[in-house]
Amino acid sequence: MSWEVVIGLEIHAQLTTKSKIFSGASTAYGAAPNSQACPIDLGMPGVLPVLNQAVIGKSIMLGLALDAEIGKRSVFDRKNYFYPDLPKGYQTTQFEFPIVGQGKLEIELEDGRKKVIGVTRAHLEEDAGKSVHGLVPGQTGVDLNRSGTPLLEIVSDPDMSSAKEAVAYAKKMHELVQYLGICDGNMQEGSFRVDSNVSVRRPGEPLGTRAELKNINSFRFIEKAIEFEIERQIELIESGGTVVQETRLYDAENDTTRSMRTKEDANDYRYFPCPDLLPVIIVDEDIEAIRATMPELPEAKRTRFVTEFGLSDYDAVVLTSSRAMAEFFEKVVALTQKKDIKLCANWVTSGFSAALNRDGLSVEVSPVSAEMLAGMIERILDNSISGKIAKQVFEAMWQGEGTADQVIESKGLKQITDTGAIEALVDEVLANNPEQVESYKAGQTKMLGYFVGQIMKVSGGQANPGQVNKMLVAKLK
Amino acid sequence: MSLGKAEVEYISRLTQIEVREEAVEGVAQKLSNILDLFAQMEAADTQDVLPMAHPLDAVQRLRPDVVTEVDQHEKLQAIAPAAAEAHYLVPQVIE
Structure with missing residues (x-):
C-alpha cells in the first residue's frame, strides 16, 4: 500500500539589523563572548525592552512579497521554558x-511544474544564547551574544509532499529574503x-x-535528513510501531536521524x-x-530580462x-548604454562568473567592478x-593591473586598425606563402582562413580581423 | 475543580519550583481554590471581547536601529554566581 508524505517547514531568518530586537546591543557575528549582551539581553530585573523599528519594516516587506495579510495589531507574548x-x-x-x-x-519543481505552498504565518521573536561545553569540567559555559538577535520565524502550511519539494521551498525562501535584503542567508x-516537520499517512x-x-x-543535508526520516517512519509503522512526536537530530556522518527530546510537554x-x-499598530x-x-x-x-533585454531563459536565470x-x-548594461546587451550578458555569465568561481569570491568583493567591465566592453x-584580446585584458584587470584602458595602453594591446599597417602585414604574409597564394x-x-590566422599571429592578435579579411580578398583578386 | 497530588508534582516539575512532600496537599488545595475562581469567571459572556494584550490603551514605541550598548561583561559577570573565560557558568547541561 502506498504512503503519503506531509512536510511543513519552520524557517528562522535572522533579520539584518545592527542592533538587537529589544536592546541597543550589537548583533555583529563573531564578537568576543558576552561582549554584546547587555542587561536587557541578560534579563536583569527592572529593565524594559524597547522594540527595534527596523524589524517591523523588514517583516512587512516579507509579508508583501508573500502576498500575505499584514498584522495591523501585532502582539508580543512570552513563551516560558x-x-x-x-x-x-x-x-x-x-x-x-x-x-x-x-x-x-x-x-x-524539477520537472518544471509549479506549485503554490501556503505560508501560515511569520512572527517576530528573539534568539537565545549559546551553550559552550568543555570550558570548565562538569560545567556549561553560556555566551549570550546571540540572545535578543531578531528572528523572523516563517511557518509554512504542511503543503510539501517530498524532500525535493521541501528543499525547493527552502531555497526559494532563501533567495527571497536575500533579495529583499532582510536576511543575509x-x-x-x-x-x-x-x-x-515530517509525517506520513x-x-x-x-x-x-x-x-x-x-x-x-545545508540544503543537501535537509533533503537527505527528510528522506531518511520518511523511510524510518514508514518502516516503523509497517513493522507495527508508532511514530512519537519528538525532535530528531540529523547525523550527517552516518546519514541518520536520532531522537533529541520528546515533545510530551x-x-x-x-x-x-x-x-x-x-x-504594535501598523497603519496602511x-x-x-x-x-x-x-x-x-x-x-x-x-x-523582464527576457522580454526587455531579449535574453534567453537560461541567461536570465x-x-x-x-x-x-x-x-x-x-x-x-546601463554603463554601456544598452549598446550590446547580449555581449554584456555573455561576459557576466561566463568570464566574470568563471573568475568568481575559480577564486571562490562573491560579486560584492570582486576585483573587477561593473565600471571596469563596462569600460572593457566599450573597447570591444x-x-x-x-x-x-579582451580575455587577456579581463584577466589583467582581475589581477589588479588597472582599468581596461590602462591595461590596453601598458601592454600595447590596442587593435591595429590603421589601413597602412594592416596592408604591410598582409603583404608580408602573402610574400612568405607563395604556394598557398x-x-x-x-x-x-x-586558404583565406589560413592567411587570416597567419596575419593575426604576426600581429600578436591585434590586427582587426574584419579589416584583414577585406584587404586579403581585395589583394588576392 | 480539584487538583490531585500527581498534578501538583507535574506543575512543580514544569515550573522548576520545588514543593516538599508535606506541602503538596496544601498547595493542591490552594491551586484548586484559584481554579474554582476561574470556573466562576467563565460564566461571564466574552463572546465579542477581544483578549486584552495590555492593560494600557497605548501603542508600542519603537527605537531606531542603532547600537547604543557597550561591552560591560566584566561588570556583569562580577555579580554572576560563576564565570570563566568570559562565559557565564551553569551546572552541566547534557542533551
Whole structure:
C-alpha cells in the first residue's frame, strides 16, 4: 500500500539589523563572548525592552512579497521554558497575533511544474544564547551574544509532499529574503535555519504524528535528513510501531536521524501577552511606505530580462541567481548604454562568473567592478580590442593591473586598425606563402582562413580581423 | 475543580519550583481554590471581547536601529554566581 508524505517547514531568518530586537546591543557575528549582551539581553530585573523599528519594516516587506495579510495589531507574548541559554526564563515571541498572516510562495519543481505552498504565518521573536561545553569540567559555559538577535520565524502550511519539494521551498525562501535584503542567508553562521516537520499517512487518512528535524545547515543535508526520516517512519509503522512526536537530530556522518527530546510537554509553554511590550499598530501608510522601497523580486527580474533585454531563459536565470549578480549585470548594461546587451550578458555569465568561481569570491568583493567591465566592453564595441584580446585584458584587470584602458595602453594591446599597417602585414604574409597564394588562386578559397590566422599571429592578435579579411580578398583578386 | 497530588508534582516539575512532600496537599488545595475562581469567571459572556494584550490603551514605541550598548561583561559577570573565560557558568547541561 502506498504512503503519503506531509512536510511543513519552520524557517528562522535572522533579520539584518545592527542592533538587537529589544536592546541597543550589537548583533555583529563573531564578537568576543558576552561582549554584546547587555542587561536587557541578560534579563536583569527592572529593565524594559524597547522594540527595534527596523524589524517591523523588514517583516512587512516579507509579508508583501508573500502576498500575505499584514498584522495591523501585532502582539508580543512570552513563551516560558527553562534553559541556561535563556536567562529570562521566557522567549519573547508572537503567538496569537503575528506580524505576518497567511500568505503563499510559488515554487518550481524539477520537472518544471509549479506549485503554490501556503505560508501560515511569520512572527517576530528573539534568539537565545549559546551553550559552550568543555570550558570548565562538569560545567556549561553560556555566551549570550546571540540572545535578543531578531528572528523572523516563517511557518509554512504542511503543503510539501517530498524532500525535493521541501528543499525547493527552502531555497526559494532563501533567495527571497536575500533579495529583499532582510536576511543575509548565511546558513553556516545560522542566519537561516530550517526545521522540518515530517509525517506520513495512508492516502485519505488524517495527518500522522510528526517528527521535527532541527537545525540542519545545508540544503543537501535537509533533503537527505527528510528522506531518511520518511523511510524510518514508514518502516516503523509497517513493522507495527508508532511514530512519537519528538525532535530528531540529523547525523550527517552516518546519514541518520536520532531522537533529541520528546515533545510530551508541547503545550506547556504557558504563552501569555508580554506585559513589558505594548501592541504594535501598523497603519496602511506604513505598509505603503515599505511597498515603495521594495526591490524588484527575482521572478519579475527574470521575466523582464527576457522580454526587455531579449535574453534567453537560461541567461536570465543565471543572471538573477543573486540580487548582487543581477544588479552588477544591470549596471554594466546601463554603463554601456544598452549598446550590446547580449555581449554584456555573455561576459557576466561566463568570464566574470568563471573568475568568481575559480577564486571562490562573491560579486560584492570582486576585483573587477561593473565600471571596469563596462569600460572593457566599450573597447570591444569600438573595435579597440578583439574578443580574444579582451580575455587577456579581463584577466589583467582581475589581477589588479588597472582599468581596461590602462591595461590596453601598458601592454600595447590596442587593435591595429590603421589601413597602412594592416596592408604591410598582409603583404608580408602573402610574400612568405607563395604556394598557398597559388592554390588560393586555383580555387582553394578555404586558404583565406589560413592567411587570416597567419596575419593575426604576426600581429600578436591585434590586427582587426574584419579589416584583414577585406584587404586579403581585395589583394588576392 | 480539584487538583490531585500527581498534578501538583507535574506543575512543580514544569515550573522548576520545588514543593516538599508535606506541602503538596496544601498547595493542591490552594491551586484548586484559584481554579474554582476561574470556573466562576467563565460564566461571564466574552463572546465579542477581544483578549486584552495590555492593560494600557497605548501603542508600542519603537527605537531606531542603532547600537547604543557597550561591552560591560566584566561588570556583569562580577555579580554572576560563576564565570570563566568570559562565559557565564551553569551546572552541566547534557542533551
